[in-house]
Every structure is written in C-alpha cells, then in structure tokens.
Amino acid sequence: MDYLPLITVISMAIFSVIQAQQPYVGTAINNCSSSSTSNSILGYECNGQNRTCQAYLTFRSQTPYNSVSAISALLGSDPSQLSAINSVSGNAIFATNKLVIVPVKCSCSGQYYQINTSYLVRQNDTLLLIASVPFQGLSTCQSIRKQNNIDPSDDIYPGNKLTVPLRCACVTKNQSEVGFRYLLSYTVAVGDFVASVSTRFGADTGRTLEANNLSEEQPTIYPNSTLLVPLQNPPSSSQTIVPPPPPPPPPSTPISPPDKKSNKTWVFVVVGILVGTAFASIIFCLLYRKSKKKKESDSLEAFEKPEAKKLEEEPEEFSEMISTVAQSLKVYKFKELQVATDNFSASCCIKGSVYRGTINGDWAAIKKINGDVSKEINLLNKVNHSNLIRLSGVSFNDGHWYLVFEFAVNGPLSDWIYSNNIDGKFLNWTQRIQIALDVATGLNYLHSFTTPAHVHKDLKSSNILLDSDLRGKIANLGLARSAEGQDGEFSLTRHIVGTRGYMAPEYLENGLVSTKLDVYTFGVLLLEILTGKEVAALYTEENMNLSNVLSSFLSEENGQERLRNFIDPSMQGNYPLGLAVFLVRLIDSCLNKDPSYRPTMDDIVQSLSRTLNTSLTWEMSNNISGYQSFSTGS
Numbered sequence: 122m123d124y125l126p127l128i129t130v131i132s133m134a135i136f137s138v139i140q141a142q143q144p145y146v147g148t149a150i151n152n153c154s155s156s157s158t159s160n161s162i163l164g165y166e167c168n169g170q171n172r173t174c175q176a177y178l179t180f181r182s183q184t185p186y187n188s189v190s191a192i193s194a195l196l197g198s199d200p201s202q203l204s205a206i207n208s209v210s211g212n213a214i215f216a217t218n219k220l221v222i223v224p225v226k227c228s229c230s231g232q233y234y235q236i237n238t239s240y241l242v243r244q245n246d247t248l249l250l251i252a253s254v255p256f257q258g259l260s261t262c263q264s265i266r267k268q269n270n271i272d273p274s275d276d277i278y279p280g281n282k283l284t285v286p287l288r289c290a291c292v293t294k295n296q297s298e299v300g301f302r303y304l305l306s307y308t309v310a311v312g313d314f315v316a317s318v319s320t321r322f323g324a325d326t327g328r329t330l331e332a333n334n335l336s337e338e339q340p341t342i343y344p345n346s347t348l349l350v351p352l353q354n355p356p357s358s359s360q361t362i363v364p365p366p367p368p369p370p371p372p373s374t375p376i377s378p379p380d381k382k383s384n385k386t387w388v389f390v391v392v393g394i395l396v397g398t399a400f401a402s403i404i405f406c407l408l409y410r411k412s413k414k415k416k417e418s419d420s421l422e423a424f425e426k427p428e429a430k431k432l433e434e435e436p437e438e439f440s441e442m443i444s445t446v447a448q449s450l451k452v453y454k455f456k457e458l459q460v461a462t463d464n465f466s467a468s469c470c471i472k473g474s475v476y477r478g479t480i481n482g483d484w485a486a487i488k489k490i491n492g493d494v495s496k497e498i499n500l501l502n503k504v505n506h507s508n509l510i511r512l513s514g515v516s517f518n519d520g521h522w523y524l525v526f527e528f529a530v531n532g533p534l535s536d537w538i539y540s541n542n543i544d545g546k547f548l549n550w551t552q553r554i555q556i557a558l559d560v561a562t563g564l565n566y567l568h569s570f571t572t573p574a575h576v577h578k579d580l581k582s583s584n585i586l587l588d589s590d591l592r593g594k595i596a597n598l599g600l601a602r603s604a605e606g607q608d609g610e611f612s613l614t615r616h617i618v619g620t621r622g623y624m625a626p627e628y629l630e631n632g633l634v635s636t637k638l639d640v641y642t643f644g645v646l647l648l649e650i651l652t653g654k655e656v657a658a659l660y661t662e663e664n665m666n667l668s669n670v671l672s673s674f675l676s677e678e679n680g681q682e683r684l685r686n687f688i689d690p691s692m693q694g695n696y697p698l699g700l701a702v703f704l705v706r707l708i709d710s711c712l713n714k715d716p717s718y719r720p721t722m723d724d725i726v727q728s729l730s731r732t733l734n735t736s737l738t739w740e741m742s743n744n745i746s747g748y749q750s751f752s753t754g755s
C-alpha cells in the first residue's frame with residue numbers, strides 16, 4: 122500500500138486545523154485593564170473564507186430584553202428571522218432565561234469579525250457591566266473601549282451612545298471543506314462545558330475544542346464568555362430547550378418511570394464527553410481517507426452525517442471504539458442513587474459530599490460534584506488499574522454530577538496510620554510496606570502508562586483508600602493533570618493546588634509540574650507511614666528541613682538509636698531496622714530539592730518490591746503473622 126498521500130493529507134489537515142483556531146477568550150473578559158492579544162478579547166480574527174457571512178448568537182432572555190423586538194434591537198438582528206428561527210410569533214415574549222437563537226449578519230471590520238450594535242449608557246453602568254449584563258459576554262469591555270476610542274482613564278456617562286461590537290465569526294476555508302457552514306457564538310452559562318454545549322447543538326466536541334483552540338486537557342470554559350460552535354446546518358429552536366430539572370421527589374416515594382426526555386439528554390451529554398474526542402479523531406481520519414477516494418463534490422455530502430456513514434461502513438471499528446471509550450461505565454438514573462443512599466441521608470455520608478450507597482447489593486462510594494467533571498471522567502475512564510479507585514458509573518441531576526466509585530471498606534489510610542487514632546486500627550510493618558508499594562505502583566501507572574502521562578498532584582494519606590485486604594488504592598484524581606513533555610520535564614501552572622506540607626518546593630515556588638512532584642509527595646507519605654505522624658506534626662516538631670532530619674539518622678553516630686524513636690512507637694520495635702534505614706534513604710532521595718535527583722516512580726516500585734520480599738522473609742522467620750489481626754475494618 123502507498124501511505125504517503127494519506128499521510129500528506131492528514132498532516133495538511135492537522136496544519137489547517139491549527140490555522141482554523143480562534144483562541145478562546147477565557148477569563149480575560151473580567152479584567153478590563155488587560156488587553157492581551159493572545160486571546161480573542163478584541164474579537165474573532167478575520168480568518169474565514171468570506172468577509173461576510175450568516176452567523177448565529179445565543180442570548181438568554183432577560184427583562185427588558187425578553188421580546189422578539191427588544192432582543193433584535195439590542196443585538197442587531199432581523200426580527201422576522203429571529204421569530205422564525207425560534208418558532209415563535211413576531212410579538213412573542215420569552216420566558217426569563219430562555220435561550221434564544223439570534224441570526225445575524227457577521228462582517229469584518231478591519232482585523233475582526235463583528236456585528237455593530239448601539240447601546241445607550243445608563244446610570245451606574247461600567248463597560249464591564251455592559252459587556253456582561255445586557256450583552257452576556259457577546260462583547261467585551263476591551264473591544265467596546267477600542268471601538269469607541271475610550272481612554273482607560275475616561276469615564277462613561279449616562280446617555281452616552283456606544284457602538285458595541287458583538288463577537289461573531291465566519292467559517293474558515295478549512296472548516297468549510299469538512300462541511301461546516303456556520304459558527305454559533307454561544308454564551309456560556311454556569312454549569313456548561315464544551316461537551317454538553319456541542320452535544321446540544323449536534324456538533325462534534327473535538328471540532329468545537331479545535332475551533333476555540335481549546336484542548337482535551339484544558340477544556341474549561343467560563344460564564345460571561347462566548348464559545349464558537351461549528352455547525353453544518355442552522356441551529357433550530359428545539360436545541361434551545363434545556364431539559365427541566367426533575368422536581369425533587371418527596372422522600373420515600375416509590376420509583377416511577379424516569380422522564381424519558383431529560384433522561385435522554387443527559388445520557389447524550391455523558392456519551393458526548395466520552396465519545397466526542399474519539400469521534401473527532403476517527404471521523405477526521407475517515408473523512409480524509411474518504412475524500413481521497415471520492416471527488417471533492419461528493420465529499421461534502423459525506424460530511425452531512427459522519428456518524429451514520431461511519432456506522433454503515435465500519436461497524437466493527439465503531440463498536441470497538443465505543444467499548445474502549447465508554448468501557449464499563451454505567452449511566453445511573455438519579456433515582457437509583459437516591460435509593461442507594463437513602464436519599465443522600467446524613468447516615469450515608471462518608472465525608473463532605475461523598476456518600477456510601479448500596480447498588481445491586483454492592484457497596485459504592487458516590488461523590489457529588491459541582492461544575493466541570495469532564496477532565497476527571499476522561500482520565501478515570503482511561504485508567505484501569507487495581508491500585509487506582511475505579512469509576513464505575515455516573516449520573517447527572519439538577520446541575521450536579523454524581524460519580525459512582527468502587528467502595529473501599531477499610532476507608533482512608535489516614536485513619537490507620539496516625540498513632541493517635543482511637544478505634545484500635547493498626548498496621549504492622551509488612552502491611553505498611555505493601556500499601557506503600559500499592560501506592561507507588563498506582564502512581565507509576567499514571568506516570569508511565571497513561572498517554573499523556575498524568576501527575577496526581579494531590580496525593581495524601583486521606584486520598585489512599587484501603588480495601589478489605591488492606592491493599593491501597595489511590596483516589597481523588599480530580600486535580601490530576603497531564604504532565605506535558607517527557608518525564609522530568611516541566612510545565613508551568615499558575616494555580617497552586619494540593620495540600621500543604623506534601624508539596625514539592627519547585628511547585629510552591631514556581632508552579633512547576635512534573636511527575637517528580639508526585640515523587641516528592643510520595644516521600645512525605647512514606648515518612649508518615651513509617652512514623653505514624655501527620656506531615657504537619659513532622660514539620661513543626663523538628664522545626665527544620667525534613668531532609669536534614671533524615672540525613673542525621675543516616676550519618677550521625679547515634680543516628681540509628683534516634684531513628685528507633687522516630688519510627689511509629691505503636692509497632693513496638695517489631696520491624697527490621699535495616700529495612701527502616703533503607704526506607705529512610707529512599708525517602709531522603711524522594712525529598713531532594715532538585716527534582717532531577719529524585720528517583721522515578723519505577724525505581725521506587727522496584728525498591729519497594731525488594732523491601733516487601735525481604736519483609737515477608739523477616740516476618741516468616743520471626744513468626745509474625747501479617748494479615749490476621751486486622752483484616753476487616755468498620
């Protein structure tokens with residue numbers, strides 16, 4: 122076979138995708154003194170095929186802008202087109218917060234696409250308020266200022282008439298080549314994310330991410346901003362109907378059949394998240410393969426229903442893809458979760474927003490989450506490892522996501538290791554080493570066997586859960602992020618998250634993120650496991666650098682004696698001191714200030730496997746039975 126043309130087509134396509142992006146505006150809209158040009162704060166660039174085109178906006182009806190005429194006047198639309206596309210009469214009044222589709226004629230003004238509309242300044246208005254309240258993020262304070270030549274130091278006065286440029290764009294040549302004809306400027310609301318918005322308008326999530334220069338890793342979108350949604354056909358009024366949240370059922374009502382419509386919608390949302398990206402890439406390749414085979418005129422038609430075409434053509438590949446992407450993830454009805462958790466009663470609450478439930482006779486941990494969970498679901502769905510807590514299902518209700526996890530009966534490691542615990546939970550030496558090895562193995566999997574590599578970023582003893590055999594499983598991957606670049610390389614983050622005391626110095630000081638961040642934290646965790654003390658206590662007690670404390674055990678004359686006092690007294694000396702010294706060395710190397718000197722998780726797994734083997738031998742020869750005394754908790 123001759124692959125060269127195919128490769129050329131695909132690489133050209135990738136190149137053109139890069140050209141097609143209109144960078145997402147992010148939160149820049151909130152800072153009127155900033156006018157960085159690295160985002161689309163002043164408008165979307167005129168990079169389209171045509172300088173003028175039909176485009177669409179969305180708008181949420183609000184008094185006084187709640188009628189066909191008021192909305193058309195505010196946004197420079199044609200009232201008859203607006204009423205037609207929303208399937209309402211010309212004098213209709215929209216319910217508050219109803220999503221209205223606004224057809225507009227979008228054109229280039231110099232560098233940017235825009236629709237000019239005018240606005241009369243009212244009392245107490247600021248440019249930020251104008252952009253975000255009446256215009257809902259369809260304009261920005263920066264672009265209004267530029268359009269009207271307002272100096273940053275100038276004020277605006279009631280009665281001033283401002284020209285307000287609205288954000289719109291025309292499809293690029295490349296988008297048009299794959300069948301897109303319109304761009305919708307969607308006004309993002311609280312609780313939206315790219316997958317749900319795309320799904321709603323029948324768009325492909327991957328394509329929407331691309332159109333906004335967003336990535337699967339950084340898909341977060343913010344209220345008061347616009348997201349461009351590429352469309353093959355004009356949007357329709359049916360897409361503006363938000364499934365109403367089902368009324369909260371009175372407690373202990375028998376389960377009634379679920380509302381088919383809303384149910385279906387959120388199933389689509391979930392499937393959208395999971396399948397969207399995979400679709401994007403697969404359809405992408407197929408499309409180009411296809412356009413190679415067929416003539417150009419045919420290929421456009423082929424894009425009308427890519428999914429359906431695909432199904433006909435390669436049913437096996439398709440079902441394979443679904444099963445790899447969605448794997449064993451189950452979509453639960455919210456009612457099922459209510460029944461499982463006794464309607465989320467306090468007695469089922471494990472901690473915070475995590476509940477224990479019984480589903481089909483099995484325990485499950487159910488976590489309620491506000492906001493964007495697409496990252497966590499994407500990651501959890503990709504990982505499958507016995508040392509990572511497994512996500513078994515999801516549910517959505519009334520703006521909240523519910524993630525259903527496997528349940529670890531023995532709860533968090535923190536309940537077991539801190540020697541001041543009250544309910545007699547105790548781990549012997551070998552159990553501690555086994556758990557440390559479990560955690561190291563899980564992290565090694567995240568670092569070396571996920572693509573891209575992921576960094577957990579919030580490892581701590583309360584995020585390690587113990588199953589019925591006291592084997593460790595890592596939970597709470599909510600903060601995990603991909604480590605761009607190779608192992609050891611760094612990426613920068615400006616949002617310092619995670620737990621104090623556990624965090625590596627390079628992260629606290631400079632926001633550097635690499636897999637070596639987890640290695641440092643693992644060192645701190647191992648120290649806690651060894652000493653039975655919380656990290657905070659470790660720092661304040663010794664009142665100095667942890668590494669100095671450890672080195673003193675290794676180098677000073679009475680070091681080993683002091684080490685015995687340092688190690689968890691509840692073990693009453695029942696451990697091989699030689700191995701403890703070995704672990705202190707390992708911890709010391711994990712805590713190295715220079716990340717490049719820290720071992721990799723793979724090195725650590727190997728060291729700990731050897732330690733475990735030696736510990737088991739030591740245990741047998743000392744007649745200590747490892748797993749009998751405490752095999753179950755709670």
Ligand SMILES: *[C@@H]1O[C@H](CO)[C@@H](O)[C@H](O)[C@H]1NC(C)=O
Binds near residue numbers: 139142143159334
């Ligand atoms: C798209 O985003 C990447 C980083 O995520 C950036 O390097 C690139 O310049 C952006 N492209 C455009 C056209 O803004």
Ligand SMILES: *[C@@H]1O[C@H](CO)[C@@H](O)[C@H](O)[C@H]1NC(C)=O
Binds near residue numbers: 153154
């Ligand atoms: C707003 O942007 C300006 C200029 O880029 C910057 O100096 C300032 O710190 C920003 N303010 C906030 C609150 O982000």
Ligand SMILES: *[C@@H]1O[C@H](CO)[C@@H](O)[C@H](O)[C@H]1NC(C)=O
Binds near residue numbers: 292302
């Ligand atoms: C661009 O303009 C040409 C000529 O007016 C028209 O045929 C074509 O459909 C337009 N393309 C788009 C994507 O609107």
Ligand SMILES: *[C@@H]1O[C@H](CO)[C@@H](O)[C@H](O)[C@H]1NC(C)=O
Binds near residue numbers: 229268
């Ligand atoms: C918008 O108004 C400005 C003047 O304020 C004008 O220069 C520009 O051409 C107008 N653009 C459109 C698309 O009407």
Ligand SMILES: *[C@@H]1O[C@H](CO)[C@@H](O)[C@H](O)[C@H]1NC(C)=O
Binds near residue numbers: 244245
């Ligand atoms: C403007 O602000 C003043 C004082 O904060 C307030 O008394 C007044 O009612 C406001 N006017 C409007 C139209 O909201």
Ligand SMILES: *[C@@H]1O[C@H](CO)[C@@H](O)[C@H](O)[C@H]1NC(C)=O
Binds near residue numbers: 249250253310311
């Ligand atoms: C949009 O911005 C306005 C003004 O800055 C603010 O009052 C409003 O709460 C914001 N909307 C959302 C959904 O965050």
Ligand SMILES: CC(=O)N[C@H]1CO[C@H](CO)[C@@H](O)[C@@H]1O
Binds near residue numbers: 169293294295
């Ligand atoms: C406007 C735009 O995105 N143009 C690009 C489309 O893709 C071709 C290659 O296929 C590029 O050469 C264009 O620059």
